[in-house]
Amino acid sequence: MNRSTLARITLAALTALALTVSGTVAAQQDVPQGGTLTVAWPEAVNNIDLAYIAGWVAFGAAHHLTDPLIQLDAEGQPQPWLAESWEVSDDAMVYTLFLRDDVTFHDGARFDAEAVRANIQRTLDDPDAMQHARFTETIGSVDVVDDFTVQITLQELDASFLFDVLAHWQVRPISPNDIPNRSAATMTQGYAGTGPFKFESFVADDSFTLVKNEDYWRGAPNIDRVVFRFLPELSVHTVELLAGSVDVSTSLIIDDIALLESRGLEIITAPAVxxxxxxxxxxxxxxxxxxxxxxxxxxxxxxxxxxxxxxxxxxxxxxxxxxxxxxxxxxxxxxxxxxxxxxxxxxxxxxxxxxxxxxxxxxxxxxxxxxxxxxxxxxxxxxxxxxxxxxxxxxxxxxxxxxxxxxxxxxxxxxxxxxxxxxxxxxxxxxxxxxxxxxxxxxxxxxxxxxxxxxxxxxxxxxxxxxxxxxxxxxxxxxxxxxxxxxxxxxxxxxxxxxPTVTALQPWVQGYDFYNRTLFLHDAYIDR
CATH class of the missing domain: 3.10.105.10 (Dipeptide-binding Protein; Domain 3)
Incomplete structure (x- = not known):
């Protein structure tokens, strides 16, 4: 098939993105290490398996376990991530992804083309998966070309496939070793992703805890542990922030913003899609x-x-x-x-x-x-x-x-x-x-x-x-x-x-990034 490269983005672009979003890599070596970041979360999460998640409340916590194939940046433009580059055929019916060769899952399994195929096939095979209907209507086949090249052939033209599917949380890979044991009944149980943090514990109606991934392909996070406390009453967020018992809240009572700012907390207001x-x-x-x-x-x-x-x-x-x-x-x-x-x-x-x-x-x-x-x-x-x-x-x-x-x-x-x-x-x-x-x-x-x-x-x-x-x-x-x-x-x-989304952070929380309604903590650190 005659193919034209619509998007062939190199590793150099990924490096530039890292410098833009998170500061220089060298600077990260000098920031404080360790500590626990506590996040006040507005609803009880009932699902951490991204194949079944349909809500941003759950995704905002669970995304730290995984990586996207393609990342959408703050301007909504696709950037390389687990896929270093990609090609799209002239008729936009075939997508070829060229994957990183230095990534492992939390259980030590290798991330490769077969892992991508298995994760996409998981959605095609499971009617309970969130994108099942979209995938089965759009995707014709997923083929492994070589160890780190995967080819996806569409059966129906989808002009936004790159954005709506390849950059979607649905196809964030988990270890192929975990796939046979996953279902809608295991949505709060841990699994091995490739992300900067690993699963530690989940307590229903209480909390969700992550620990740093020492072997993360972009370098280990600075923070040792992230705890998401489920606090549905937003007034409690304000009380806990003022007391210093939580470090971040992504949901606030608007009338409390002035008070929080007067106590030195940083307030981020960003447009939400x-x-x-x-x-x-x-x-x-x-x-x-x-x-x-x-x-x-x-x-x-x-x-x-x-x-x-x-x-x-x-x-x-x-x-x-x-x-x-x-x-x-x-x-x-x-x-x-x-x-x-x-x-x-x-x-x-x-x-x-x-x-x-x-x-x-x-x-x-x-x-x-x-x-x-x-x-x-x-x-x-x-x-x-x-x-x-x-x-x-x-x-x-x-x-x-x-x-x-x-x-x-x-x-x-x-x-x-x-x-x-x-x-x-x-x-x-x-x-x-x-x-x-x-x-x-x-x-x-x-x-x-x-x-x-x-x-x-x-x-x-x-x-x-x-x-x-x-x-x-x-x-x-x-x-x-x-x-x-x-x-x-x-x-x-x-x-x-x-x-807009409104997020409050204690002044000692540094190095984070926030866009597309999502808090990114790989480069965050705690400096008291």
């Missing part, structure tokens, strides 16, 4: 009705939450993407706060306001199940609950504890839910969210019994397939806009706002 949303299950209960979903959107005052809870830190979302990003389209309609319109929509649908302020129809009160994760989402959801009550919708409010939210949400055990999604780039995020068959899709539309919604699901599949196979960015933006408009027309979700 993600969106907060009110998801609505279109396949069950009250939210299977279009009128109810439309009324809910007009009853929610997004700006009030942004102003009162986020202190103005947030941009109202048009259709899931913020202004200025590659897939933003001003041609997609917006949804405005209009409680009077919400009331009229419900009136016309036969939902009558009762003396108790709750609407009903045919003797059934309008009380959708409102499931939420703990922490900030639950606090925001309480405001939404009150706003909905003003138009006669009385939700059955629930906060899922103990790391149960993700599985319940994915299984559709809700009618309404306040949550957020994100990705490494806007193309991967929107694709994952709107696809009816995606692992983390936002509305359960594929389970609907409404013929019209099933037709919409088919249309979304066609749009997403067209977008993924479109190389021209302008054409892809126009294609995505059609999908976004379907979401607006059928009220398939309510996109709320885009908020």
């Amino acid at each position: 993600g969106v907060n949303m009110l998801t609505m299950n279109v396949a069950r209960g009250f939210t299977a009705e279009l009128a109810v979903r439309q009324a809910i959107r007009h009853a929610v005052n997004r700006q009030e939450i942004v102003d009162s809870v986020l202190s103005g830190f947030g941009e109202l979302s048009r259709a899931g993407v913020p202004e200025g990003t590659v897939l933003y389209s001003e041609h997609v309609s917006t949804v405005d706060y209009d409680p009077e319109l919400a009331g009229r929509i419900l009136d016309e649908a036969g939902w009558v306001m009762g003396a108790d302020g709750v609407r009903s129809r045919d003797g059934v009160a309008l009380r959708p199940h409102f499931l939420n994760p703990p922490g900030g989402h639950a606090a925001n959801a309480e405001i939404v609950q009150e706003q909905l009550r003003l138009v006669g919708i009385d939700t059955r409010f629930e906060v899922a504890e103990g790391g149960t939210y993700g599985p319940r949400w994915r299984e559709g055990d809700y009618e309404l839910s306040m949550t957020a999604q994100g990705g490494t780039n806007w193309g991967s995020f929107i694709g994952g969210s709107v696809h009816p068959d995606d692992f983390w899709t936002v509305n359960q539309i594929r389970f609907s019994e409404d013929p019209e919604l099933l037709a919409v699901a088919d249309e979304l599949r066609e749009i997403i397939g067209e977008a993924r196979s479109t190389v021209d960015l302008d054409e892809r933006r126009e294609t995505w806009a059609r999908g976004q408009q379907l979401f607006q027309d059928y009220a398939l979700a309510y996109w709320l706002w885009h908020a």
Whole structure:
């Protein structure tokens, strides 16, 4: 096959990246060594196996165990990592990866082309894996060319394959020795990756502990141990930071930022590739009705939450993407706060306001199940609950504890839910969210019994397939806009706002890096 090299990035580029991100290698020899870094984590992690992780809360802790094949830098551009370089065929259907030859897994096994093949095949073979559907639709074969060269042939063109698949956490390799023992039932058990830290312990609903990898291919970390303490109550983060008992928090109460800064903590605010949303299950209960979903959107005052809870830190979302990003389209309609319109929509649908302020129809009160994760989402959801009550919708409010939210949400055990999604780039995020068959899709539309919604699901599949196979960015933006408009027309979700990530670090934490909502600790050190 005639191949043109679209991306052949050498080890020199990797060295330059290391100098840019983490300071000079020589400087690392002079920094303080040892110590334990304690991180206040906003939710209980219920999964550290990246093949099954769909949430950034889990990934942010577990990614230290592994390395990507290709790393997306702070600008979202691909950089060499475990793959030193790569070639893409003229028709973008064959990807050839040239791997490093000096990497070992934590159990001593060699990282090589067979390990990459085995990890990708693991996802192809396991329906419970997060990217199973995407991989089986896209990847035709994975072949070992030689010890450190692997060739991936696509069966369907995917213009963002490099970004959405090869740079995705799904294909961060674990030792082939561990693969036969992994399943959705072993998601909190340790395994051997290639990353800067190794698994030490996991205590459900309490903590996740890592220790330094002395044999890491980029050099051993400076810190001996990293402990992620699961603290869902964000006010506790502030207390622990002020007491000096935790070193880092990646989730803060916005109103506490000034206090923390006044006590000498460093505050990092960075844009996040993600969106907060009110998801609505279109396949069950009250939210299977279009009128109810439309009324809910007009009853929610997004700006009030942004102003009162986020202190103005947030941009109202048009259709899931913020202004200025590659897939933003001003041609997609917006949804405005209009409680009077919400009331009229419900009136016309036969939902009558009762003396108790709750609407009903045919003797059934309008009380959708409102499931939420703990922490900030639950606090925001309480405001939404009150706003909905003003138009006669009385939700059955629930906060899922103990790391149960993700599985319940994915299984559709809700009618309404306040949550957020994100990705490494806007193309991967929107694709994952709107696809009816995606692992983390936002509305359960594929389970609907409404013929019209099933037709919409088919249309979304066609749009997403067209977008993924479109190389021209302008054409892809126009294609995505059609999908976004379907979401607006059928009220398939309510996109709320885009908020930056806010991280607090003690002044003695140095040498870290933070981008793409992710804290990198390989070069971090503790200098008290």
